[in-house]
Amino acid sequence: MAKLYSRRAILAQIALGAGVAGAGLPVSHAFAAQDDRPWSFFTDAEAQWIAAVADVFIPQDDFPSASQAGVVDFIDFQMATAYGAGEGLYLDPPFPSGAVPEQGYQLKFTPAQLLRQGIEQAGQLGDIATMDATARADHVEQMSERDDIVGTLIAELWKLTKQGYFADPIYLGNHDYAGWRMVGFPGAHAYYTERVDADKRSVTPPPRGIAHDRGGTPYPPRAIGGGSD
Amino acid sequence: MAPRKLPKTDVLIIGGGWTGLTAAYELTHAGQRCVVLERGKKRHTATSFGAPEEHDELKYAHRYSHMMDVKKETLTIRNNRDQQALPMRRLGSFLPGSGLGGAGIHWNGQIWRPLPSDLQMRSHYEDRYGKDFIGPELSVQDWGVTYEELEPHLDFFERICGAAGFAGNLGGEARAGGNVFEGPRSADYPNPPMRQPISNTLFGEAAARMGLNPFPMPSANVTKAYENPYGAQLHPCTYCGFCERFGCGYYAKADPIICVYDQIKDHENFEIRFDAQVLRIEKSEDGKTATGAIYLDANGEEVFQPADTICMNAYALWNVHLMLVSGLGKPYDPETRTGVVGRNYSYQTVAGVDAFFDKSVETDPYMGAGALGVVIDDYNGDNFDHSDLGFVGGGYIACKQYHGRPIGYQPVPEGTPKWGAEWKQAVRENYNHHADLVVHGSSVSTPENYLDLDPTWTDSFGRPLLRMTFDFPENDRKMSDYVMQRAMDVAREMDNVTSVSGTNNAAVDKHYDIVPYQTTHNVGGAVIGTDPETSVVNRYGQMWDHHNVFVFGACLFPQNLGYNPTGPLMGLAYWTLEHMKRDYLPNPAPLMDA
Numbered sequence: 117m118a119k120l121y122s123r124r125a126i127l128a129q130i131a132l133g134a135g136v137a138g139a140g141l142p143v144s145h146a147f148a149a150q151d152d153r154p155w156s157f158f159t160d161a162e163a164q165w166i167a168a169v170a171d172v173f174i175p176q177d178d179f180p181s182a183s184q185a186g187v188v189d190f191i192d193f194q195m196a197t198a199y200g201a202g203e204g205l206y207l208d209p210p211f212p213s214g215a216v217p218e219q220g221y222q223l224k225f226t227p228a229q230l231l232r233q234g235i236e237q238a239g240q241l242g243d244i245a246t247m248d249a250t251a252r253a254d255h256v257e258q259m260s261e262r263d264d265i266v267g268t269l270i271a272e273l274w275k276l277t278k279q280g281y282f283a284d285p286i287y288l289g290n291h292d293y294a295g296w297r298m299v300g301f302p303g304a305h306a307y308y309t310e311r312v313d314a315d316k317r318s319v320t321p322p323p324r325g326i327a328h329d330r331g332g333t334p335y336p337p338r339a340i341g342g343g344s345d
Numbered sequence: 346m347a348p349r350k351l352p353k354t355d356v357l358i359i360g361g362g363w364t365g366l367t368a369a370y371e372l373t374h375a376g377q378r379c380v381v382l383e384r385g386k387k388r389h390t391a392t393s394f395g396a397p398e399e400h401d402e403l404k405y406a407h408r409y410s411h412m413m414d415v416k417k418e419t420l421t422i423r424n425n426r427d428q429q430a431l432p433m434r435r436l437g438s439f440l441p442g443s444g445l446g447g448a449g450i451h452w453n454g455q456i457w458r459p460l461p462s463d464l465q466m467r468s469h470y471e472d473r474y475g476k477d478f479i480g481p482e483l484s485v486q487d488w489g490v491t492y493e494e495l496e497p498h499l500d501f502f503e504r505i506c507g508a509a510g511f512a513g514n515l516g517g518e519a520r521a522g523g524n525v526f527e528g529p530r531s532a533d534y535p536n537p538p539m540r541q542p543i544s545n546t547l548f549g550e551a552a553a554r555m556g557l558n559p560f561p562m563p564s565a566n567v568t569k570a571y572e573n574p575y576g577a578q579l580h581p582c583t584y585c586g587f588c589e590r591f592g593c594g595y596y597a598k599a600d601p602i603i604c605v606y607d608q609i610k611d612h613e614n615f616e617i618r619f620d621a622q623v624l625r626i627e628k629s630e631d632g633k634t635a636t637g638a639i640y641l642d643a644n645g646e647e648v649f650q651p652a653d654t655i656c657m658n659a660y661a662l663w664n665v666h667l668m669l670v671s672g673l674g675k676p677y678d679p680e681t682r683t684g685v686v687g688r689n690y691s692y693q694t695v696a697g698v699d700a701f702f703d704k705s706v707e708t709d710p711y712m713g714a715g716a717l718g719v720v721i722d723d724y725n726g727d728n729f730d731h732s733d734l735g736f737v738g739g740g741y742i743a744c745k746q747y748h749g750r751p752i753g754y755q756p757v758p759e760g761t762p763k764w765g766a767e768w769k770q771a772v773r774e775n776y777n778h779h780a781d782l783v784v785h786g787s788s789v790s791t792p793e794n795y796l797d798l799d800p801t802w803t804d805s806f807g808r809p810l811l812r813m814t815f816d817f818p819e820n821d822r823k824m825s826d827y828v829m830q831r832a833m834d835v836a837r838e839m840d841n842v843t844s845v846s847g848t849n850n851a852a853v854d855k856h857y858d859i860v861p862y863q864t865t866h867n868v869g870g871a872v873i874g875t876d877p878e879t880s881v882v883n884r885y886g887q888m889w890d891h892h893n894v895f896v897f898g899a900c901l902f903p904q905n906l907g908y909n910p911t912g913p914l915m916g917l918a919y920w921t922l923e924h925m926k927r928d929y930l931p932n933p934a935p936l937m938d939a
Contacts, residue, residue: 173764179773199408206415206434208802218858219422219431253765274764282751283403298769299776301711301751304400306585308712313540320709326397 153338156196157228162235163188167340168244169270170277172256175249179298180291182277186337190280190289191273195228202226223268234269241266284325285332293323293332348639348647354380354616357638357652359623359667361385362447363911364897364918365658366605367505370575371922372656373614375930380650382621382640384659385413385444390602394450394592396585402750406590409436411451413443413660417622420662420811421799424856426679430812432802438858439865440590441660445619448660448865449601449911453589453715453747454565456508456599457908458499458916460726461492461528466904469727470737479737483820484689484790486903489875489884490920492528498919499912500531503563506599507571507579509716510534510563524560524720526728536568539582539717544708544780548744549719551838557721562743563912564716565599573599575608586748588715598715619643624806626655626671626894634893635673641806653933654893654925657871661900665690665796665870666811674871674881674890677795679814685881686871687796690813691905692857693866694740694786694821696829696849699756700836702778703843709777710749718745721835724828725907726787736823740786740907742832749776756781759846782836784828786851788868788905791818796870817851825851866910868902873917875937883937885929886921892935895921 155163170182170191182188194200207224215222225233238244242255260270280289282296284304290296296303303323325332356372358365361383369379388394404410413436421430442448462469465487470478479485512533513523538561541549549559566582573579582597596603609615620643627636627649637651657664668674668686677688702708720743722728731737748754756779757771799812817825829847836845849855850863874880877889886901888894897918899910906913928936 174769175766177766177769179769204409204415204435206419206432208432210801212429212431214429215431216424216428216856218424218856218860219433220437220858220860221434222431278755279403279407279752284401286401287403295751298773299749299751301749301776304397306396306400306583306587306711308584308586308709309540309581311709312542312584312712312717313546326401328397 155192155338157200158188158192158195162232163192163338163340165235165238165244166191166273168252169256169273172253173274173277174281180294182281183340184337185281185294186289186291187277187280188340189337190283190287191276193288194276195231200226200228221268223265227272230265230269230272234265237264238266238269285329286326288333288335288337291332291337293325296323346647348649350649350651353637353651353653354378355652356380356654356656357382357650358656358658359638360447360658360660361445361601361617362442362658362660363449363601363605363915365447365656366601366609367915367918368656368658368897368922369615369617370605370609371919371926373609373612375926376614377930378614379616380652381617382623382638382650383445383617383619384622385442385619387619388444388446390592390594390596390600395594396587399591399594400585400587402752405451406750406753409440409590411442411444411590411592412436413441416805418663418804420813421802422813422815422859424814424816425793426814430799430814432810433859437860438863439867440862441662441865445606446601450592451590452911453909454506454598455716455909455911456503456506456563456565457912458527459492459495459906459908459913460526460728462727463906464488464490464492464495466737470731473727474732480820482791483737483818484792485737486874486879488873488903489880490873490917495916495920496528496531498923499916501574501919502912502915504535505573505575505604506565507536507567507573508534508563508565509536509538509568511538511561513560522560524722525558526722526725534563536571539564539566539568539714540584541719542708542712542717542746543706544746545717545719545744547706547839547841548780548782548835550840552721552835555835555838557723557835559719559721562716562718562720562745564714566714566716567597567599573604575605577604577608579603582714584712584714584717586711586713586750588713589747622806623667624808626667626673628672628891633891635891654895654930657894657896658898661867661870661898662796662811664896664898664900668871668881669798669811670808673894674888676797679792679795682792685877685879688879689790689869689872689903690794690796690815690867691788691790691869691902692815693864693905694788694817694825694851695863696784696786696825696832696847696851698782698784698829698832698836698845698847699758700780700782700839700842701756701758701775701844702780702841704778706841707777708746708779710746710754710779713746713748715747717747718743724831734823734827736820736827738787738789738821738824738907740784740825740828742782742784742828742835744780744782746781751776758844780836780839780842782832784825784832785907785909786821786825786828787907789818789820790869790904794818816857822851822853825849826853866899866905868899868905868910871896871900872903873901874903877939883935885924885936886917887929887936889939893933895925897921
């Protein structure tokens with residue numbers, strides 16, 4: 117399946133592989149400079165941090181990791197648009213302490229503010245860029261158990277990572293229908309009246325998104341240094 | 346500045362969903378000039394819900410584009426009176442709609458009738474099990490209207506929707522293959538049942554082997570080309586898997602726009618105003634009647650619309666909120682257990698069972714529909730002996746195939762890590778080999794579960810937020826666990842099933858949680874009845890305190906039954922409208938003595 121990915125992403129993988137081979141040195145950031153498309157919301161450092169966490173959630177196997185499938189591009193786009201700005205979120209004060217989890221989100225931050233401030237706080241808990249895969253997984257697990265903005269951030273990122281991996285590619289994730297191919301979801305064009313109760317299952321059609329594009333969005337994920345190893 | 350006053354209309358209808366548009370249709374044809382105020386936008390099934398754009402899981406199922414905006418109106422939530430209620434800052438547990446058609450646009454189309462005993466819950470249990478069987482901490486009561494009285498109206502609404510199903514009780518005769526527990530039907534469903542996928546079929550076979558009574562879920566996902574009694578044309582369902590949380594541009598899911606609005610919109614007595622946010626209902630000087638409503642129009646200007654008769658057709662919670670902020674009826678006080686507005690709020694007690702097949706069973710979960718299910722009703726209502734169980738109520742058990750939309754549908758067996766390589770592998774291996782069972786349980790009312798106004802937070806119009814105080818009653822925790830165990834028994838009996846796990850929202854160690862989606866079945870708070878001490882409206886849906894105000898929707902339910910509410914609440918709506926047309930409009934006065 118890896119052959120489906122963009123040249124840039126493959127180059128990035130090769131580079132990362134080389135970095136890891138380099139005796140446990142921090143994963144390099146070499147190829148970020150070659151991707152001239154700016155992030156809409158993230159700084160490069162934030163994007164790398166998000167990629168590292170998202171790839172703990174969904175690592176590479178026969179199917180791409182979260183960042184390889186464009187999840188960081190997806191989250192960047194979400195943070196730069198209505199969702200990140202707090203659409204569908206009531207933020208009127210006050211924000212008293214003592215909330216129980218059953219009362220849901222009670223921070224005063226929009227998702228974009230939560231990500232920016234949460235990543236900054238998380239940075240004080242360890243440098244994920246210098247960790248190997250096992251240490252990264254443990255670090256994410258520990259962050260997720262915290263009863264503070266970092267714990268909330270990890271929960272939000274897990275939600276966004278799944279959305280990015282499986283949403284229609286028009287939102288920049290699920291590149292080349294990675295998520296849909298993995299589970300066998302045929303997408304947005306859906307007429308199954310004659311199939312639903314058929315005795316013999318026919319072959320699931322290849323995915324087509326809202327844009328009716330054979331390959332998913334032509335927009336490839338940005339290359340991210342410091343992502344998965 | 347005083348609101349701009351408009352000329353008086355005969356009937357003012359607050360809310361343009363199923364009940365509001367139906368009230369407009371029926372009353373317009375009875376010669377009444379009707380004005381509908383809808384807080385949301387104009388939208389249409391033909392132009393707003395077409396595929397493939399509508400088949401956008403992120404936008405509609407997770408960003409809630411068809412739902413109400415909590416920035417404008419929300420509520421506060423707490424589990425008990427010792428907590429401080431805090432705002433529901435994001436939608437989660439339930440998803441009320443906004444815009445033309447209301448929540449009737451994004452429903453699943455599961456169209457049920459109440460059991461005859463559901464409508465007489467207190468007297469039924471007392472007759473069968475004794476006076477003390479319902480404990481003192483439950484405020485369960487009869488509806489004041491019987492199944493026989495509602496039957497013609499339940500039947501008519503099924504015809505409006507082109508409902509698909511198989512009658513289990515036709516004129517008192519039980520029919521195998523239908524729901525043998527249901528009340529007598531005057532006629533069969535207008536359309537044949539849906540085609541069932543393999544997972545639902547295997548569930549039905551297992552249930553039948555166990556001596557239970559499986560039947561196809563009654564569905565407003567239409568199975569044939571159909572014309573309803575108002576003249577609306579509906580088309581057969583495509584099983585596209587984008588039903589609940591989505592509108593249906595195929596015209597295959599009955600909705601209030603195609604089934605009702607299109608058939609009334611050009612009538613000379615009908616007018617609807619969009620972006621018309623009602624702020625409060627005004628009362629006459631003697632307080633005995635309402636005089637009209639003040640709303641914000643699309644330009645943000647305050648307008649007063651006078652009317653002879655007012656119909657409250659907002660979503661259940663917002664009908665109650667509007668009563669509280671307008672001073673209609675006496676608010677409920679849990680300290681003294683007096684007052685009625687906000688009393689007997691209840692919900693739905695939902696548990697889920699996941700059954701995983703071996704690789705030989707391929708379910709293709711993306712072929713789905715909102716009401717695509719096989720159901721057993723053997724553990725619903727009082728269809729089973731409660732003598733030694735220590736609870737009242739029950740629920741249906743359905744194996745359903747709603748959708749395989751991959752952000753939301755990621756079933757994995759118990760014990761799977763929450764993320765990482767093993768999780769990814771489990772999602773990949775189980776997506777196509779899973780049966781989705783639900784236990785859709787009743788919710789009893791109690792003196793401690795109620796709605797009132799929050800002392801701290803306000804909505805964007807400056808009104809106090811509604812405050813919800815709710816947790817699952819002990820009765821429902823027991824009920825839900827019992828019925829979930831029965832569901833797991835059936836799941837284990839299903840062919841090719843390799844593992845079974847259950848999740849109960851009302852488990853013993855859990856409190857009601859506003860975050861995970863459960864159901865948009867908020868009921869009660871303005872309940873129907875025959876005693877003004879324990880109901881807001883009389884058995885005709887007319888307010889005891891203000892005889893020209895009629896109330897519609899699930900806020901009328903004195904407690905929640907084990908079924909989805911749209912069928913029962915529309916039966917009540919047609920019942921109320923019949924009495925308005927026949928008895929009230931010719932002689933506007935209380936229809937019952939207080």
